[in-house]
Amino acid sequence: MKLEIGMTSFADTNEIHTENGAQEKLSADQRIRNIVEEIQLADEVGLDIYGLGEHHRSDYAVSDPVTVLAAAASLTQRIRLSSAVTVLSSDDPVRVYQRFATLDAVSNGRAEIMVGRGSFIESFPLFGYDLDDYDKLFVEKLELLKQINQHEIVSWQGSLRPAIDERGVYPRAVQKEIPIWLATGGTPESSIRAAEFGLPITYAIIGGNPRRFKRNIAMYRAVAESRGFNLTDMPVAVHSWGYIADTDEQAQQEFYTPTKIHHEIIAKERNWPPYTEEHFQREISDQGAMFVGSPETVARKMIDVIETLGINRFMLHIPVGSMPHERVMKAIKLYGKRVKPIVEDYFNN
Secondary structure: OOOEEEEEEOOEOOEEEOOOOOEEEOOHHHHHHHHHHHHHHHHHOOOOEEEEOOOOOOOEOOOOHHHHHHHHHOOOOOOEEEEOOEEHHHOOHHHHHHHHHHHHHHHOOOEEEEEEOOOOOOHHHHHOOOHHHHHHHHHHHHHHHHHHHHOOEEEEOOOOOOOEEEEEOOOOOOOOOOOEEEEEOOOHHHHHHHHHHOOOEEEEOOOOOHHHHHHHHHHHHHHHHHOOOOHHHOOEEEEEEEEEOOOHHHHHHHHHHHHHHHHHHHHHHHOOOOOOHHHHHHHHOOOOOOEEEOHHHHHHHHHHHHHHHOOOEEEEEOOOOOOOHHHHHHHHHHHHHHHHHHHHHHHHO
16 A cells, blocks of 8 residues: 655644744735645645645634535645644535535545544534534434435434435536545554444644554454455554754754644643643654654654554645745755655655
């Protein structure tokens, strides 16, 4: 199975801190335009996949990833375009499929859907869903989405969404089936669920030692095999925070403040402890979840994690928080032009 290397973004709009100390909050419209440029560059430098997150908060610019991905589709040639994630519990599977089938048409067969329950809950009251149904909504809607993806005419009965009786869902995708990935923060239940559904899985590794996910991946593959699924049809991906600059020192210096700002915004909501330099250094070490440094440093750490976990796709999350657009573009260029060739050469030899 081919190793794929790509990136993700959540389109943050927190304050940007520049070298001269100025602070500026990016507007959502400017951030969206920047995202389209970033996707175009990612395609030009040879990255394989770009995933864009869905949020319904003032500090994130994108509530509908498909619209932005479609804007980028006509400017790109080969990069695959995915959500990261689609919050399926508070969406409708019919509309999800229709939007992604439309993206598949615009991109000529490059659309993917990454579904998850999301790490924020704003979409539930916004669209009128009960948080008490958090897990049941996801399972029921995932069953329906998978059926729609496989069949043009759908009959389906659930308990939380109205039934469908012999109805066609259109347009159909260019691909026979749109790849659907299940994203998880690493709970055993999510690994088992993805395996039982026969879906590829993406692990969001954003803290701690990535090696601890080896057990989750082994569980996922064991359950999938026990259900009769072919593992060659069920790749495993990892998504982790990271940043690349010319030197380790420069990367750390430019990445620390945006990461700290991002962490502390969420920390106020979730009663997390303050973010410290010690925490940062631990996460960018060989034992941590962040991939920050020169192209050689990031490539070396990626090789270690890919080989240790036995994964098929690695996605670097650039940027975390808000960073000047020109820095993000430089990091993407280094990622595609220098990091990716090092990693590919290692696994091809």
